[in-house]
Amino acid sequence: MGVSAAKLQVAGLEPESIVDGPGIRLAVFVQGCPHKCPGCHNPQTHPFKGGTEMAVEDIFARFKRNPLLKGVTLSGGEPFCQAEALAELARLVHSARKDVVVYTGYTYEELAASEDPAVQALLSETDLLVDGPFIEEQKDLDLHFRGSGNQRLIDMEKTRARGQVALWEQ
Secondary structure, eight states: OOOOOOEEEEEEEEEEESSSSSSSEEEEEESOOSOOOTTOSOGGGOSSSOSEEEEHHHHHHHHHTOTTOOEEEEESSOGGGGHHHHHHHHHHHHHTTOEEEEEOSSOHHHHHHOOOHHHHHHHHTOSEEEESOOOGGGBOTTSTTOSBTTOEEEEHHHHHHHTSOOBOOO
């Protein structure tokens, strides 16, 4: 694979997260979110200005340094607002035989209907999609890897194979 020139606006990195998907993960929190869900866990990520510009290659290099990582989690902010660069990062992660979890305030159906090739590229590089906006009235601290009851854990490989949403089974 050639060197990527892709850049991301990043709010922060969590080098060894155990709450943002299965296993130990590098969590990338992107800057910028149009949803601005009331009660959001990461409201500092809402403004599109701010954060730190980081090269995709630099994030991937950090990821590769830790052999204990099962994969990368893309969260935010809204990852699909930086879909092109994140799809590149996800391709690199897959080239290392690791997995990609993406958190989004959009529903799978909204993303699947998008005609944006970058959105489709990131969706195609996603293994586990946690979809839907955070809804404060449905907040539940006992849910696995999500904050509110409306959000789904979607197994994207099975969803692509079946042509309909398949929920992730732990």
